[in-house]
Amino acid sequence: MKNVFVQMQNLYSDRKGITGLETAIILIAFIVVAAVFAFTVMTTGLFSTEKAKTTAQAGIAEASSTFAPKGAVIAAANGAKNAVESITFQITTASGSTGTSIAKSKIALIYSDDNQRDSTSANITARGTDDGILKAVVINKIVGDGASPDLLQQGDVAEIIVTLNTTTAAKATKLDKNQIFRLELIPQQGGSLIISRKTPPELMKVMNLE
Template sequence: MQKIMNREEGFTGLEAAIVLIAFVVVAAVFSYVVLGAGFFTTQKSQEVVYTSVDMASSSMEILGDVYGLGTNNTVTTIRFTVGLSAGGTAVDFDTTQMVFATSSVVEILPADDPLYDTNGTSAGHWCIVDGASANDVLLEGDDKFTIVAMPSTALGVNTKFNLEVRPSVGSPLGLKRTTPPKIDAVNLLY
């Protein structure tokens, strides 16, 4: 009887089962943590993709032509109409900036105060002259805003320039145009 009691073969099997159960529990906890981290990472990646698509796509487009209003054989005022592109999100023009650039000058054009002004703007500023109201400068739906920008620098004949409309959200809308070889009172800019 003593020989049977000194044998530990049964205890070895029990210990092996306990160790196996411990490994299974640890593996289950570890896999739960890894899967949770994977789901969290996937969700964050999806948010980043949606945010970057919103930021990269311009919500606005030019409707019609871009005009340069001239005096004394120079273009002093740029006039154009913008609207939302298909599926574009609303653009708040209270927080929008305009940047004017030529080969020799770059300037940020501040908005007039008030931003909506049917009389136009002064040199070095921009404003909305049609399509908005004094209390509503949010471009949404089928709205069309006619914008007048008057850089401090007058543009001569055959001068290339860039005018960027930079909303607070989304990519800027760039206008790259050239003044004509002969400047009249109203000029179509290409």
């Protein structure tokens, strides 16, 4: 009889151990689920914060610029198709801008790529390789009041054609295929506009760089 009592007591003790183990497993499961949930919430929050930061920075950059790009950037190769000869793009006034001069004498232009950096006034017509890669600049208002061709106001659009030297000589290195280039348009007042693109693997007469 005593042995039976001892066996029953041992069985009860073993059962308590099993119950305690089950409780521990359930507790650990709750902790794991809570940790996963917390990680998901934190990740989502960080992603949302980063997205908001990027959007805000883009908005600030646009607001601080005097000009804003309008449409695609078009590049054209020379006859031999071994160098980019011209880059054409359109600009309008940035949000909040009341009006800006687009007279060539009041705009500076900076060109750069992996091989060179060239800066000059936009008021150039036949610059040689001794000066750099920038050869000529043409600015035409294509939408807006024709009576004031040098003033870009809200709703106006101007087209800018930048001609490049296509020979590698002196201070100029031709812009070739698969190259990233950057053009910075700096007005007399307000922030600058940066156009950065990459030339395609094969140069063609007309190339839409988007």
